[in-house]
Amino acid sequence: MWFKQLSIYPLNKAQLPTLETLADKLAAAEFAPCMGLDWDSVGFAAPASFQPQEMVFAAQNTWRVALKKEEKVLPxxxxxxxxxxxxxxxxxxxxxxxxxxxxxxxxxxxxxxxxxRAFTKSSRTEAVFDTDHGLLLVNNANANKAEALLTKLREALGGLEARLPRTNQSPGSLMTDWLLRGAGEGGFELDSDCELKGLGDAAATVRMSKQDLSAEEVINHVKNGKIVTQLGLCWQERVRFVLTQDFTLKRIQFLDVLQEEAASHGDDMASLMFASQILMSEALSTLIAELVLHLGGWAE
Missing domain, CATH: 1.10.287 (Helix Hairpins)
Structure with a gap:
C-alpha cells in the first residue's frame, strides 16, 4: 500500500479527467493475458484486490491506478x-x-x-493521482517503467498533460550544498547515505551508507570537486528517503507516526488502504512541495 520509490510528474490540474471518466477509460484498456504468439500484454488492472472490478481506487481526492504487464518467458x-x-x-x-x-x-x-506453451511472468506499476496538489506519483524510480505507465495513461485517456519534474535549481546542486554545509533546510535533515561523483567520464564514484554525513571526511569529497548524486534525507521525522539527481525518491520509509495514524482508522484491508493512501499522498506531495521551494520552484 505504501510506495517504496517515486517518480514525480506535475499535472495540469485544469485538464484532469473526472474520476468517472478515468475509471471508464481504464476499464476500456483493461489488461488481458498473453494469447497465442503474443510475447507480452499490457493493460490496466484493479489496484485493490478486494475490488477486482474497479480500475481506480479512490480515497478522497487521490486516485490509485495500476498497470499490469505480462511477458512470455522462453529461455x-x-x-x-x-x-x-x-x-x-x-x-x-x-x-x-x-x-x-x-x-x-x-x-x-x-x-x-x-x-x-511458454511460462509467463507478470509485473505491476502503481500510481496515484493527487488531484489537490496536481501530481502524478508513480511507485517506481526507473524512468523507463514510469514513462511506460504514463504513455499508457495518455493512450487510454486520449491525452494527459504531465511533464518531467524540472526545477530552477538542480537537485544535485542543492544536495551538494546541503552536504557541504553538513545540514539540510526547513523540514529536511541529513540521514546517513549518499553517493558522490567526480567530474568527467572516468571520474570515481563514492558511496556511503550508515555514515555521519556531517563528518569532515565526507565534506572533503565535496571540497575536492565531487558532486552529490544521491542523498539520504529525513523529512519532519515522518518520511525517510534517498533523493536522486533526477528528482526521484528511492528507499522510502514512512515512519511510525504515519503507520500508526493509518492503523487507527481500522484494521480491515479497505480501511487501511483508504487511510494509508490519503496519508501517504499528503505526506509525499507536501514533502515534494517543500523540496521544490528549496529548488527555486518549477522551471517554466
Whole structure:
C-alpha cells in the first residue's frame, strides 16, 4: 500500500479527467493475458484486490491506478538446443550443411511452436493521482517503467498533460550544498547515505551508507570537486528517503507516526488502504512541495 520509490510528474490540474471518466477509460484498456504468439500484454488492472472490478481506487481526492504487464518467458538456451538438434538431424538425413537463412527460419518455427506453451511472468506499476496538489506519483524510480505507465495513461485517456519534474535549481546542486554545509533546510535533515561523483567520464564514484554525513571526511569529497548524486534525507521525522539527481525518491520509509495514524482508522484491508493512501499522498506531495521551494520552484 505504501510506495517504496517515486517518480514525480506535475499535472495540469485544469485538464484532469473526472474520476468517472478515468475509471471508464481504464476499464476500456483493461489488461488481458498473453494469447497465442503474443510475447507480452499490457493493460490496466484493479489496484485493490478486494475490488477486482474497479480500475481506480479512490480515497478522497487521490486516485490509485495500476498497470499490469505480462511477458512470455522462453529461455534462449532452450530454443538453441532444439535448433541444434534439428540442424544435426537435417545434416545427417540429407548429407548437407544448413545455411544461415534456413537456420533462422527453423529458429522462427521453433519459437512459434514453443511460445503458446511458454511460462509467463507478470509485473505491476502503481500510481496515484493527487488531484489537490496536481501530481502524478508513480511507485517506481526507473524512468523507463514510469514513462511506460504514463504513455499508457495518455493512450487510454486520449491525452494527459504531465511533464518531467524540472526545477530552477538542480537537485544535485542543492544536495551538494546541503552536504557541504553538513545540514539540510526547513523540514529536511541529513540521514546517513549518499553517493558522490567526480567530474568527467572516468571520474570515481563514492558511496556511503550508515555514515555521519556531517563528518569532515565526507565534506572533503565535496571540497575536492565531487558532486552529490544521491542523498539520504529525513523529512519532519515522518518520511525517510534517498533523493536522486533526477528528482526521484528511492528507499522510502514512512515512519511510525504515519503507520500508526493509518492503523487507527481500522484494521480491515479497505480501511487501511483508504487511510494509508490519503496519508501517504499528503505526506509525499507536501514533502515534494517543500523540496521544490528549496529548488527555486518549477522551471517554466
Amino acid at each position: 534462449a538456451a532452450v530454443v538453441r538446443d532444439i535448433l541444434d538438434d534439428k540442424v544435426q538431424e537435417i545434416q545427417n538425413a540429407e548429407g548437407r550443411n544448413v545455411g544461415r537463412k534456413e537456420k533462422q527460419e527453423l529458429k522462427d518455427n521453433i519459437t512459434d511452436d514453443l511460445l503458446p
